[in-house]
Amino acid sequence: MNFEKDVPLDGFTSIGIGGKADFFLRARDKEDLKKGIEFSRAQDRSLFILGGGSNTIFGDVKGIVIKMEEFFPLKVLNDGHELRIKVSGGTPLKEVIGFAVRENLDRIFRLAGFPATVGGAVAMNAGAFDVEISEFIEEVEFLDWEGKIQRVNKKEIAFGYRASPFPQMGVVTEVVLRLRRSENPVKEEFAIIRDRRKRSQPINKKTSGSTFKNPSGEKAGRLLDSAGLKGYRVGNVSFSDLHANFMINLGGATISEVRDLINTAKERVKERTGYLLEEEVRLIEDCGSNGWKVL
Ligand SMILES: Cc1cc2nc3c(=O)[nH]c(=O)nc-3n(C[C@H](O)[C@H](O)[C@H](O)COP(=O)(O)OP(=O)(O)OC[C@H]3O[C@@H](n4cnc5c(N)ncnc54)[C@H](O)[C@@H]3O)c2cc1C
Numbered sequence: 001m002n003f004e005k006d007v008p009l010d011g012f013t014s015i016g017i018g019g020k021a022d023f024f025l026r027a028r029d030k031e032d033l034k035k036g037i038e039f040s041r042a043q044d045r046s047l048f049i050l051g052g053g054s055n056t057i058f059g060d061v062k063g064i065v066i067k068m069e070e071f072f073p074l075k076v077l078n079d080g081h082e083l084r085i086k087v088s089g090g091t092p093l094k095e096v097i098g099f100a101v102r103e104n105l106d107r108i109f110r111l112a113g114f115p116a117t118v119g120g121a122v123a124m125n126a127g128a129f130d131v132e133i134s135e136f137i138e139e140v141e142f143l144d145w146e147g148k149i150q151r152v153n154k155k156e157i158a159f160g161y162r163a164s165p166f167p168q169m170g171v172v173t174e175v176v177l178r179l180r181r182s183e184n185p186v187k188e189e190f191a192i193i194r195d196r197r198k199r200s201q202p203i204n205k206k207t208s209g210s211t212f213k214n215p216s217g218e219k220a221g222r223l224l225d226s227a228g229l230k231g232y233r234v235g236n237v238s239f240s241d242l243h244a245n246f247m248i249n250l251g252g253a254t255i256s257e258v259r260d261l262i263n264t265a266k267e268r269v270k271e272r273t274g275y276l277l278e279e280e281v282r283l284i285e286d287c288g289s290n291g292w293k294v295l
Pocket of ligand 1: 170
């Protein structure tokens with residue numbers, strides 16, 4: 001196995017924050033993945049499955065981080081008015097979006113603009129502009145923690161708002177998506193969506209997207225703004241001036257600064273508005289004392 005040791009993790013996250021992983025493995029196929037999991041169990045070390053790192057902020061990981069690579073190129077299973085495609089868990093979501101725009105497929109292009117993998121998007125049930133990835137899922141193949149490949153169809157997966165049973169149930173290895181051709185040219189709407197994102201979100205900065213989930217019927221960004229937290233800074237991390245729910249790494253930020261900023265924001269928002277915000281970003285660090293677990 002090609003494990004790397006003491007690997008800095010900041011470069012594997014879109015916000016650019018990370019300590020080191022004791023062990024790091026790039027899984028290029030299912031065999032790599034199985035071996036990585038077996039190793040972490042045999043060593044009684046915790047394990048983190050990493051996609052595009054666009055919702056993840058690392059501290060030090062005293063276990064193993066497995067980075068999911070693209071196992072195979074996008075495959076078209078059926079063509080017609082409705083297309084079925086198969087992609088691997090480590091496939092960048094933007095490949096699917098690019099395909100959808102070229103083929104004039106409806107709705108999924110609204111998920112453009114974040115550097116996710118398909119597996120990470122499924123795990124988070126990523127969504128934007130009234131679309132969630134679960135809408136397009138027909139079937140998910142995953143490797144469970146006993147090392148068995150399993151297939152489940154969408155009805156068997158309890159998707160919620162930015163929530164799914166993954167990675168707790170296992171590692172997403174393949175996804176079958178069902179996509180419909182649009183009656184109208186999608187390029188125009190795609191350009192509008194891209195433009196809206198550029199204008200309203202700091203997408204060219206080091207960020208992990210939304211810090212907090214939207215409470216039911218409210219917007220986390222609005223609550224943060226009304227609590228005076230737009231632009232609020234702790235050390236080298238701050239909430240964006242453009243969108244209060246986006247944290248920005250101003251250079252050299254650490255996970256402890258992130259925790260401080262998050263805790264302050266939660267306290268202030270609770271005090272001023274009564275809402276208790278819940279993190280959408282995943283803060284991953286592990287002191288290594290609790291044995292094997294999925295982080
Ligand atoms: C500029 C920007 C804009 C964003 N806008 C949005 C938005 O509009 N909507 C939205 O929903 N999100 C948004 N995000 C957040 C983020 O892109 C999504 O949460 C995305 O789905 C994370 O995918 P990832 O591959 O980067 O996951 P990672 O950050 O690598 O991991 C996230 C979680 O998924 C798990 N995971 C990753 N791969 C797998 C796998 N193969 N099998 C099982 N579990 C896995 C990880 O263990 C972790 O728990 C944005 C982020 C940025 C940087």
